[in-house]
Amino acid sequence: MNKLTVHFTLNQQSIRLETLAARSLLDVLREDFALTGAKDSCGGDGECGACTILLDGEAVNACLVLISQVEGRHVLTIEGLTPDGSLHPIQNAYVQAGAIQCGYCTPGMVMATKALLDHTPQPDETQIREALAGNLCRCTGYTKIVQAVQFAATELHHDN
Amino acid sequence: MFDCEVNVAKSCTELTQILIEPSARILAGGTDILPGMRKNSIGKPITLIDVSQLNELSYIREHEGQIDIGALTTHSKLITSPLLLQHAPALIDACASIGSTQTRNRGTLGGNLCNASPAADSVPPLLCLEAVVTLSSHDNQRQVPLSDFIIGPGRTCLKQGEYLDHITFAVPQKHTGTSFMKLGRRNGMSIAVVSTSVLLRLDQQGNIEYARVAFGSAAPTPICSHHAEAALTGKTPSAQLFSEAAQAMRTDINPIDDLRASREYRLHSAGVLLQRALQTAWHQAEMDLR
Numbered sequence A: 001m002n003k004l005t006v007h008f009t010l011n012q013q014s015i016r017l018e019t020l021a022a023r024s025l026l027d028v029l030r031e032d033f034a035l036t037g038a039k040d041s042c043g044g045d046g047e048c049g050a051c052t053i054l055l056d057g058e059a060v061n062a063c064l065v066l067i068s069q070v071e072g073r074h075v076l077t078i079e080g081l082t083p084d085g086s087l088h089p090i091q092n093a094y095v096q097a098g099a100i101q102c103g104y105c106t107p108g109m110v111m112a113t114k115a116l117l118d119h120t121p122q123p124d125e126t127q128i129r130e131a132l133a134g135n136l137c138r139c140t141g142y143t144k145i146v147q148a149v150q151f152a153a154t155e156l157h158h159d160n
Numbered sequence B: 001m002f003d004c005e006v007n008v009a010k011s012c013t014e015l016t017q018i019l020i021e022p023s024a025r026i027l028a029g030g031t032d033i034l035p036g037m038r039k040n041s042i043g044k045p046i047t048l049i050d051v052s053q054l055n056e057l058s059y060i061r062e063h064e065g066q067i068d069i070g071a072l073t074t075h076s077k078l079i080t081s082p083l084l085l086q087h088a089p090a091l092i093d094a095c096a097s098i099g100s101t102q103t104r105n106r107g108t109l110g111g112n113l114c115n116a117s118p119a120a121d122s123v124p125p126l127l128c129l130e131a132v133v134t135l136s137s138h139d140n141q142r143q144v145p146l147s148d149f150i151i152g153p154g155r156t157c158l159k160q161g162e163y164l165d166h167i168t169f170a171v172p173q174k175h176t177g178t179s180f181m182k183l184g185r186r187n188g189m190s191i192a193v194v195s196t197s198v199l200l201r202l203d204q205q206g207n208i209e210y211a212r213v214a215f216g217s218a219a220p221t222p223i224c225s226h227h228a229e230a231a232l233t234g235k236t237p238s239a240q241l242f243s244e245a246a247q248a249m250r251t252d253i254n255p256i257d258d259l260r261a262s263r264e265y266r267l268h269s270a271g272v273l274l275q276r277a278l279q280t281a282w283h284q285a286e287m288d289l290r
Ligand SMILES: Cc1cc2nc3c(=O)[nH]c(=O)nc-3n(C[C@H](O)[C@H](O)[C@H](O)COP(=O)(O)OP(=O)(O)OC[C@H]3O[C@@H](n4cnc5c(N)ncnc54)[C@H](O)[C@@H]3O)c2cc1C
Pocket: A045, A046, A047, B025, B026, B027, B028, B029, B030, B031, B032, B033, B034, B035, B071, B072, B097, B098, B099, B100, B103, B106, B107, B108, B109, B110, B111, B112, B113, B114, B115, B119, B120, B121, B122, B158, B162, B163, B164, B165, B189, B190, B191, B192
């Protein structure tokens, strides 16, 4: 199996990585950078969204991105949401709304929420459910997650 | 870790050179091929050709009454195109129904066509638009009607060394309405149990001058129903006529029993969907004074 060198930005930092080529971005994040927020929950089928990260500002499943495909791009993971590791208003909203139970889906939900609110700061409930349709949660029943997104939208709106 | 080699194409010329290799497979958005490799449903050895740097294959353009869509255009880009919203709203509805936001941000129109699933949602509306695909290789370029491009489940007429470059269709004339309807197991993130797309053009009197009807998940490939089209052409639109078209369509489709639905259920719901799709396309055509 061949190797290659990839240059990309990871949570604001420039990276030069020499690696085996046939690896997913998700594996690289977890194994080489110990960024374990993004998770594998469906075996890399693109079905669960637990591995959601932002690639050039758009929500994507890191399990379905090959490492060579991030050449020259910006990758943002949940660990890079705030510069000092404090809670981002979206994370706070999830805590406040009680939208976290086991927490396995949460990093993916939060990153999908960030992509939504970056593009649509005041989404209605349909837009929220649509934007999170690719993120499965087996615990909460989604109601509180939708509330968390509404709460975060309001908070971020007041901050601006 | 995937069991494959990876090669990055820096230009279309380089792509055609690498594609000569028998093991070469294009990696576009990866939303079909990567899960397929994990399930071992793709023959080995595989050399993935990463085409993510070929920005020149991602575009939506209009020229001389034709619309060209580059093969690497993502579904997310497609569904926010004002040009397509104006001229091909059914294609937008179809691509908007594909997977999740995450899937649509990566998945490409070219990948949806080349994967050749009977359930590929972009195909029925493109069949109605009589789309043509342009295939390129190192020494040749050829055009093939989409209806001849997909030849079986997972099979296209792409030859070794060829790639899909772009998809073309003519801007529909005035008084045209199009629609797409899909029945899934649930609202979001589901593969079609059955889907249909319709294109109707009305004459000055409001009669149907031209009709195209296509189905997904109703045969080994997405297909047109020529019997339904014939039943509609030249007639005055009405609920009665649409129900006759839904009867006529049954001779063209041949759905299967599988884990998502039975053959009988598919046959029945294809008829229901078609009547709704015809109503929607008819109303659109009446309003379409572009
Ligand atoms: C969770 C999930 C839900 C989905 N839901 C739907 C759905 O509802 N409806 C639907 O239709 N699809 C669905 N899909 C399938 C998939 O997302 C689409 O078919 C998508 O458009 C594939 O595009 P891609 O760029 O990701 O293709 P890839 O996976 O990159 O490629 C698919 C195949 O086409 C070949 N290929 C790609 N581009 C070219 C080219 N330019 N020239 C020659 N060969 C090429 C590849 O070699 C490969 O064999 C879903 C997928 C996932 C993961």
